[in-house]
Structures are given as C-alpha cells and as structure tokens.
Amino acid sequence: MTEENNVNTANETQASAATESAPVVPKKIERNRPRRKGRRNDRRKEPKEFEESILRIARVTRVVKGGRRMRFQVTVVIGDKKGRVGMGVGKSGEVLGGIQKAIAAAKKNLVKVAVGSGTVAHPVSAKFKASKVFLLPAQEGKGLIAGGAVRKILELAGIRDVLSKAHGSRNSLNLARATFAALADLPTKEVAAKKSTKKEADATEKKVEKKKAPAKKAVAKKKPVAKKAVAKDSAEKVEKKAPAKKKTTKKEDK
Template identity: 45%
Template sequence: MAIEETAEEKILTEDIPAEAHKGKEAPKGKLPAAKAPALSNFSERGRRRRAGLGKGPRAKPEFDQKILSIRRVARVMAGGRRFSFSVALVAGDRKGRVGVGVGKALDTPSAISKAFRDAQKNMITVKMSSHFTIPNKVRGKAGSSEVLMIPAPVRGILAGSSVRDVVELAGIKNINAKIISRSKNKLNNARAAVAALSKP
C-alpha cells in the first residue's frame, strides 16, 4: 500500500506545470525559461520626437552675442610655440544691457564661452528715452579709440563697425555714433562705445 502512495505522489509532482516552480530550482532535464530582454527607451523617444511630443521648443537665450574678432595667437614656451585662440565679442539683451568680453583657449568654442562669461561680468545698463535713444550727447574713450554719440530720434542707427553691434545689442534704435579717432581696432572701438553709453 505504501508503494502505491509513493508512486501516485511521484506522478502528481511531475504533472505540476513549470509556473509553479517560480523561485525554486527547475526540474531535472528542463532548462529554465529565459527572460525577455528589456525594451530600449530610445525607440520610444524617437516616436515621441517624430510625433511632436518631445521637450517642446527651446527657450530663447537671455543674451544675444556678436563676435568681433577671432585670432590665432602663439606663446613662445621652452619647448616651442604654444598656439591658442583669442575671441572678442559683444553680448546684450536688447533691453538696455550690453557688455564686451575677451576669452582665450586652446579651441574656438571654449574661447567663445569664456568671452561670453567675461562680457556678462562687464555688463552695463544703458539709459534710454522713450524714443529708444540716449538722453544726451556722450563721448567715450578706450586706448587710442574715441567714440562720439549723439541722440537722434526717428533717425535710425547711424553707426558702423563694432560700434553698431554694441548699439544694436543694447536695444537702442535711434542714434548717431561716430568714431572720431583713426583707430581700426574693433575691440577698443567697442569698449569706447560701452564707455560712452555708461555715462549718465
């Protein structure tokens, strides 16, 4: 009688489906079922991007910038020359804030980012009238460069070279600016324009 009971129990255990063995060792002679690989999230991102459901439009940067000059400079070291890039640019929000910056690095993108940070440090606030012009005549100087600025309501921007870039990024729409020195240095001309606009 005991032999028959053990035979029945053995048959019952063999008929139990594989789902009941979760967390236990698999029966002998059978391999455990392989888990399905996790689906990558990249395909879902691609579908959302194509359907227009991504992160949305990029936010407009607070400051605009214009590059005045990019120069390749060299420094003489003990082992030879070491080359780098020097960038000068103007940055402004077109709402009354503007600044000039210079940056130097081994590659151009790093030099541009350094110059932009330097321009942010040197920001000034420009006083403007209701006609988007300066309240009175001013003069600025930087090195051998000298700039004269005269208010000109409803005349537009009458300026050239890097002075025009400074005026536009400051948000001024009506002004008459003139470089009264013979200097053609764009960086000094831009600094002279900023010095003139910083005066009350």
C-alpha cells in the same frame, strides 16, 4: 513518384514538429495612438536671456621653451536689447572654448543703459587708448549711423536711432571699449527719472514763490539838482574853511 512523395512527407513532418516545439507568441494589440516623438523634440526651446555676437577672432602665440604655443582670442558682445549689454574676451586652443569663456566673462561685465525713446539721452564721447567715439541723439526713424563694433554694441543695447563718429585707431577691441565707456557715462532710467522729478519740483516751487511774493511799492524818484546850485554850494564851503597854518621850524624861531 514514390521518391517525391516520400520527400514531401518528410518535409511535412519536420515542419509540424518545428511548429509544435516553438513557443506561442501572443499577438500585439494594435492601438490607435500617435507615435511618441523623441525627448529632444518634446522639449520646448527656452528663449535665450542674451543675444550673442562675435566681434573678432584672432590667433595669438606665446613663446615657450619648446617653441610657440598657438591659441585663439575671441571677443564676444551680448545684450538683451532692453538696456543691458556686456563684452568679454576669452582665449583657448579651440574657437568654441574661447567663445564660451568670452560669454562667461561678458555676463560678469554688464552695463545698464537708459533706452527710453530708442536713442541716447544727450551727446557723449569717450576715449580708450588711441580710439575715440562720439555718440549723438537722433530723431525717431533715423536709424543707426554707425559701423563695425560700435553698431553691434548699440544694436544689442536696444538703441535704434543714433549718430556716431569714430576717430583715431579703428581697432575693433579699442573701439568697443570706448563705446562701453561712453554708454557707462549715460544716466540710467532711475537717475533720469529722479532728475526730471527734481526739475519739475523746482519749477513748481519757483511759481509758488512768485505768487506769494508781495508787490513792490513804487519809490518816488528824486528830482535832479541844478548844476549851478551845486557849484555855488561847493564854492561857499571852500570859503568857510579856515586857512591852513604854516609849520615853523626851530631855526626861524631863533
């Protein structure tokens, strides 16, 4: 018992010495504050200016002295669905690098399209190499009758109703370039508005001119001459004419 008491007293003395030597730490004041979220969560996601769509990813090679060099060719289409659309091609050793290059190239090659009623203003066609594309206006609610690259481009341009037909090569890159050529031929909103105002002005001018123009006077019609009287007059004129003189030659005079 004595040994156990001695051990307990020794432990107590050590614990008291440790508490005396340890520094006093102030207690944390608990406040009813919500925890701060990370900076990433605090940042609101800004809406993108353009929507992106990948048309195709192809592996391409280049023959070098040491062998073949493999790369990726990426074709991307971007658009805001409000009349602006663009296409770009990028090459890189990685797919992500090719996508970034293609997006940067597409932003430099934007085309403005007049999307008033959600369809094409008039029938249009375009050709690029062996691919040919036809675009025809459609009624509201018809939808996009198109496929492949043509459909993606028209969706990103903001066209909702259209009829289309592709002829020749079905290569996605050639079809995309043909559709962009067709969209470039369409008039923009400003040009279409100017044309409509010109037509209205011309129509109003014509109406004003018609009102100002004086009424035409009634012209008296000539009475037709009888055929018999005309025949008599012609016969009398022939009789009055003098007979033609005969030409005499030198031999006859002698």
